[in-house]
Amino acid sequence: MSETLHLLVVDDEMGMRLSVERALRHFSVHLPDLQDDIAFRVSQAESGEAALALIDADPPDLILLDYKLPGMSGLDVLTALQERKLDLLVVMITAYASLETAVQATKIGAFDFLAKPFTPEELRATVQKITRHCMLQREASKLAEERRQIRFEFLSVLAHELKSPLAAVQGNLFILRDHLAGETIQDYDHLVNRSIIRLEGMKKLIFDLLDLTRIESGQKKRTLADLDLCAAARLSIETHRALAEEKHVSISFEGPTSLRMKADAGELEMILNNLISNAVKYNKDGGTVTVALLELGPSVSIAVRDTGIGMTQAEVSRLFGEFTRIKNKRTMNILGSGLGLSILKRVSHLYGGQVHVQSEPDQGSTFTVTLQKEPSSAPSDGAPSLTVR
Amino acid sequence: MTTKKKILIVEDDLDQLDHLAVILKADGYEVISAQGQAEGEEAMLATIPDLAILDLMMENMDSGFVLCHQIKQLYPETPVILLTAVRSETGIDFSAKSKAASSWTKADVLLDKPIRPEQLRVEVRRLMA
Numbered sequence: 001m002s003e004t005l006h007l008l009v010v011d012d013e014m015g016m017r018l019s020v021e022r023a024l025r026h027f028s029v030h031l032p033d034l035q036d037d038i039a040f041r042v043s044q045a046e047s048g049e050a051a052l053a054l055i056d057a058d059p060p061d062l063i064l065l066d067y068k069l070p071g072m073s074g075l076d077v078l079t080a081l082q083e084r085k086l087d088l089l090v091v092m093i094t095a096y097a098s099l100e101t102a103v104q105a106t107k108i109g110a111f112d113f114l115a116k117p118f119t120p121e122e123l124r125a126t127v128q129k130i131t132r133h134c135m136l137q138r139e140a141s142k143l144a145e146e147r148r149q150i151r152f153e154f155l156s157v158l159a160h161e162l163k164s165p166l167a168a169v170q171g172n173l174f175i176l177r178d179h180l181a182g183e184t185i186q187d188y189d190h191l192v193n194r195s196i197i198r199l200e201g202m203k204k205l206i207f208d209l210l211d212l213t214r215i216e217s218g219q220k221k222r223t224l225a226d227l228d229l230c231a232a233a234r235l236s237i238e239t240h241r242a243l244a245e246e247k248h249v250s251i252s253f254e255g256p257t258s259l260r261m262k263a264d265a266g267e268l269e270m271i272l273n274n275l276i277s278n279a280v281k282y283n284k285d286g287g288t289v290t291v292a293l294l295e296l297g298p299s300v301s302i303a304v305r306d307t308g309i310g311m312t313q314a315e316v317s318r319l320f321g322e323f324t325r326i327k328n329k330r331t332m333n334i335l336g337s338g339l340g341l342s343i344l345k346r347v348s349h350l351y352g353g354q355v356h357v358q359s360e361p362d363q364g365s366t367f368t369v370t371l372q373k374e375p376s377s378a379p380s381d382g383a384p385s386l387t388v389r
Numbered sequence: 390m391t392t393k394k395k396i397l398i399v400e401d402d403l404d405q406l407d408h409l410a411v412i413l414k415a416d417g418y419e420v421i422s423a424q425g426q427a428e429g430e431e432a433m434l435a436t437i438p439d440l441a442i443l444d445l446m447m448e449n450m451d452s453g454f455v456l457c458h459q460i461k462q463l464y465p466e467t468p469v470i471l472l473t474a475v476r477s478e479t480g481i482d483f484s485a486k487s488k489a490a491s492s493w494t495k496a497d498v499l500l501d502k503p504i505r506p507e508q509l510r511v512e513v514r515r516l517m518a
Binding site: 087131153156157159160161164166167168171174175178181194198268 | 402404405408411414417446450474502503504505506
């Protein structure tokens with residue numbers, strides 16, 4: 001990519017203005033980290049008044065501003081620029097660079113100084129420095145804007161997901177109030193049960209959201225200790241036994257008797273519970289769940305296989321988005337916040353881990369999580385930011 | 390005998406889909422239910438609805454707008470009600486500010502969820518009069 005920045009030189013000496021123009025005519029700044037090459041278009045003004053008129057007509061990106069000008073001084077121009085709130089950087093050119101003037105000029109917005117007289121090389125070095133700063137600053141504000149946009153979208157979807165169960169329950173109450181579904185109280189059993197399910201779902205969403213926010217913001221306390229993954233898996237299986245029996249689902253365990261790793265007990269529980277409860281919830285009546293642990297050199301893998309409703313390729317590809325719940329008639333009675341897999345992914349990320357899914361509609365799914373046995377205690381970077389403030 | 394008026398409801402929340410259906414059936418309309426944008430697209434090709442009620446945010450954040458546009462292309466005479474749950478929280482203003490915007494979304498009414506049965510009846514009756 002290549003771009004041209006507009007540089008304005010304000011000096012009452014024509015020789016100075018021309019030498020700046022000459023020095024920058026075939027000059028360009030290479031910014032490897034932004035993959036950008038910046039060239040310059042130089043315009044000139046011989047006084048502060050002329051400069052401001054030009055700035056209003058054609059705002060520059062960079063200004064080289066002489067301190068001592070006839071009429072308005074360099075400082076007057078800086079003050080006038082402050083009111084305009086433009087996205088530009090100013091370098092003061094001055095023959096008498098006292099500390100006092102430097103401090104004064106910096107206070108009202110000058111970014112750097114260039115002492116007169118200067119060589120073309122000195123000029124180019126300064127221009128290179130401010131160009132780099134200018135472009136990095138713009139890149140940063142672009143990223144901040146993107147983050148704001150992502151957060152806004154997240155909040156819109158969140159609002160939607162929180163209001164849907166409310167709307168559903170309220171709708172059920174309207175039907176009850178107006179006796180629209182029949183004359184006997186049994187005619188309303190379904191509506192009451194659905195209301196309970198929706199409120200449970202809403203509660204789960206709020207709890208999951210709090211979990212996710214804590215993980216994201218690094219507020220959650222982590223205590224890494226030497227733990228037995230097999231024992232944790234067996235415990236999680238026991239926790240889900242009752243839910244599984246309701247659906248006549250059997251859970252079995254495959255793996256070594258013990259598998260040591262460094263982990264936070266709560267996080268490990270979160271991972272295992274997420275995987276196993278999904279495998280039970282999305283299973284068929286009479287199905288099976290297999291929890292298989294495997295040691296793979298420096299990592300461990302946790303594979304949870306179910307014989308459940310499975311997913312199509314299209315559904316799998318949407319699976320890891322926030323609030324993605326595969327909605328169809330088979331999943332409507334299953335509680336879920338749409339955040340479980342986001343949590344799973346983020347917690348796994350803390351262990352340098354990954355989540356893979358393999359699925360076949362009507363046959364079942366296998367979720368495999370790989371974790372480092374010796375994770376670094378600092379959360380790794382790179383997870384998309386989702387913090388809600 | 391007069392044939393029943395057909396109302397197409399597209400809503401990805403099955404409970405809310407059921408409510409709308411219960412209320413409208415009780416008022417004597419024939420209801421065609423579609424769960425989500427994809428089903429909605431199929432349903433509108435299979436029958437000509439006398440009225441369509443569309444949820445805004447389904448598979449995509451703008452599913453309702455897209456469906457509305459499609460319905461108006463196919464059946465310019467069919468009135469459309471758009472339902473949204475996200476207007477107040479997010480401050481998103483869906484109301485068309487200009488003629489151009491309203492000709493693009495083309496919904497006849499935009500209602501906030503949850504919708505009260507009385508309100509639904511009034512709007513449906515008004516649009517099909």
